[in-house]
Amino acid sequence: MQSHVRPKRSRRTRTGAAALVLALAAVAGCSSDSGGDDDTVKVGVLASLSGTYKAVGTDLRDGFQLYLDTHGGKLGGKKAELVAADEGDGPPTAVPAATKLIKKDKVDALTGIVSGGTFNAVLPLVNSSKIPLIGSNARPEVKDVTRVWDTSFFSDEPGRAIAGHVKKEVDGPVYAIGPDYQGGYDELRGFTDAFKEEGGKLANPGGKTKWTPFPKTTNFTPYFSEIARSGAKAVYCFYAGKAAVDFVKQYAKSDIADLPLYSAGFLTEGSLLNAQGDSAKDIYSVLNYAQDLDGDANRKFVADWTAKHETPPTTYAMASYDAAAVLDQAVADAAKDGGEVTPESINKAIEGLGQIDSPRGAWEFNKKTHSPVQKWYLRQVRPDGKQLANVMVQDLATLGG
Structure with missing residues (x-):
């Protein structure tokens, strides 16, 4: 299968801290009920920014941000705003944080999530709100994967x-x-x-x-x-x-x-x-990743990451970077021929994606489990x-x- 074609890069717009400030100030996303700018895609990243797995969660957030920083601050040709929320050590802190992202910030897609317990606890909220969840860390098996995708792997x-x-x-x-x-x-x-x-x-x-x-x-x-x-x-x-x-x-x-x-x-x-x-x-x-893997995509990823960070890139950063790549192509596909970009159209577009050109090597979603088919x-x-x-x-x- 052919690797997907990324949208043409644009001049860098607001990214990093500026994007987070704008997002937290409730600049609206592209979903039809958010009442905001139709040219903006709003993504919520739920990750452990405190507690036992702070290092993991920080890499999840920073991996997604790196993709935005190196792709003009856009996803699918539309300005992207990233809203970060702290998962903490599990459901007691994660559920309120996810609720804020979905109900108040009105994100068009959710990504991240460190803990399997958090994944299960947040899933009912994702399904009832009908937004896609692109997990970027190990996830447990779930029965209904209609809106569930994962760029990492199953925990086993x-x-x-x-x-x-x-x-x-x-x-x-x-x-x-x-x-x-x-x-x-x-x-x-x-x-x-x-x-x-x-x-x-x-x-x-x-x-x-x-x-x-x-x-x-x-x-x-x-x-x-x-x-x-x-x-x-x-x-x-x-x-x-x-x-x-x-x-x-x-x-x-x-x-x-x-x-x-x-x-x-x-x-x-x-x-x-x-x-x-x-x-x-x-x-x-x-x-599923090592920093010395041979390939153009990985060499670029490692160079871009090490230019901003003191430590080498991790599988957490890589999987979150790939979550952004998935959304990049899905948003572009949803917007083709004047299509409306909504959480539902993004989710449908993800279903049609082929191979993803990734630092880990090319991979694609298993059509039944929505988890990557990949090398270890x-x-x-x-x-x-x-x-x-x-x-x-x-x-x-x-x-x-």
Whole structure:
């Protein structure tokens, strides 16, 4: 399939902080009930701008903003205004924030969302308001995807993608450990189910994943002692945010530091790797993106990102950048031949999109699940010049929801 053709770039209009100020001042979007400028598209980004996953949420916001900054501040040829709202650590803060974006700010589309719990909590509001949701982080499975799209992946896919590789590389049982919330359940289930299907055996007592209380677990030493007694030959985990820093630093100083550590890529992603330092050396991870992927789209993305930020781009920034690319083409398609750009017409246009030319490599939506059909990569923390980086080792699998 042909990659989509992006709208012709225009002179940069108001972006960044100025766009946010205008948006928060309730400059109207293009939807028919907002009573505003028909030449403006208003997008709400709901992301964790405080709390445990602040780094993730900030990258979601900044990835979308980078696309606007490098595409003339427009989506589909229309001026774009980005309204950011804080998801916090989950539904208690996320639902009021999403309600404001949809009911007061009257956004034409919603994007972002860090937590699977938030996704489920916000979905009824999205459906009742009939606006498209283009999630840009891992999402749980939902029954009705009519208005639900995702530029990231299902939460169980990282583990599914790496399980076969771990089985081939590790001669013996593997210990599975992660946080006791929905995202952790999904991420670890993907690995453990696929690992067992490959003939692998878990070192965990009873073959059951070890869950650590979230977010209060900061001392992992007792769990490492359990792993040492289990006879495990390797460890597979899922952690992100501050918990990932604590886990990695303590792992490197523990009695099991010599056991190979495999993980979903969030363990060492972005600024977390800087905080972990040498403790993260040699960790293997699986993700749908690595900053050193070869391709014109990725080279441009990395150059544009590093010109504005001190750390390399993450999968979170990349997926949000792609969410903007999806909306860019969808708005352009909806506006063809004088068509009215509304939340409904944007959603319909997304259905007709083909391949997206992305920093991760070309991908497209699975027509049934509305999640990407994409490659997954094995990465290892290695020196890259004077700094450590998640260096791409090999392709692992192509999954598609």
